[in-house]
Amino acid sequence: MNNALNRIIMIGGSAGSLPIFMRIVQEMPINSTCAMVLVIHRLKNVQSSMVELLSVLNQKVQLKEPDDKEPIYPGVVYLAPQNYHLLIDPEIRFSLDYSEPVNYSRPSIDLSFESAASVFGKNCMGILLSGANQDGAIGLNKIYQNGGVGIVQDPTASDYSTMPNAALAINPLLHSLLPDQLIHFLQTVLNNK
Secondary structure, eight states, X not given: OGGGOOEEEEEEEOTTOHHHHHHHHHHOOOOTXXXXXXXXXXXXXXXXXXXXXXXXXXXXXXXXXXXXXXXXXXXXXXXXXXXXXXXXXXXXEEEEEXXXXXXXXXXXXXXXXXXXXXXXXXXXXXXXXXXXXXXXXXXXXXXXXXXXXXXXXXXXXXXXXXXXXXHHHHOTTSEEEOHHHHXXXXXXXXXXX
């Protein structure tokens, strides 16, 4: 793994997920052995200032949209670029893909989660937040099947429960956490370097 990178946390969300994404970035400690990847559905034909919005929430965390073939480094929060699938290749680099949308989405949470599961195996954690389609459900199950940790935002605490419910329908063994529990869990994981 690159420069002591020993774990990756993949977080995906769509409609209704922005408030918890903002809390995650705002309340996260820096971890020198872990990278975090945020895959957020955004409008494809509208200029997005998501990096700027999230960056002001926590000045201690480096947050960026990766370039194609960019190595993945620990201690960085990456945001999937607008209108590209974000994949991880076996050399622990990002790969940007402009193929057809999956579940009407580009970036596809499923594709990002599946590629991370294949590369990182048990050292991958996947978290699926609020959303109005089923993107991410298959990818989260792949993370779980490869020995990683799979978590959904509790559907009862999601603005749009379709996404977490779809994941639980595929795999009822996934952890279901309320937003406060999810933040606390992430802080515990990141503080235990």
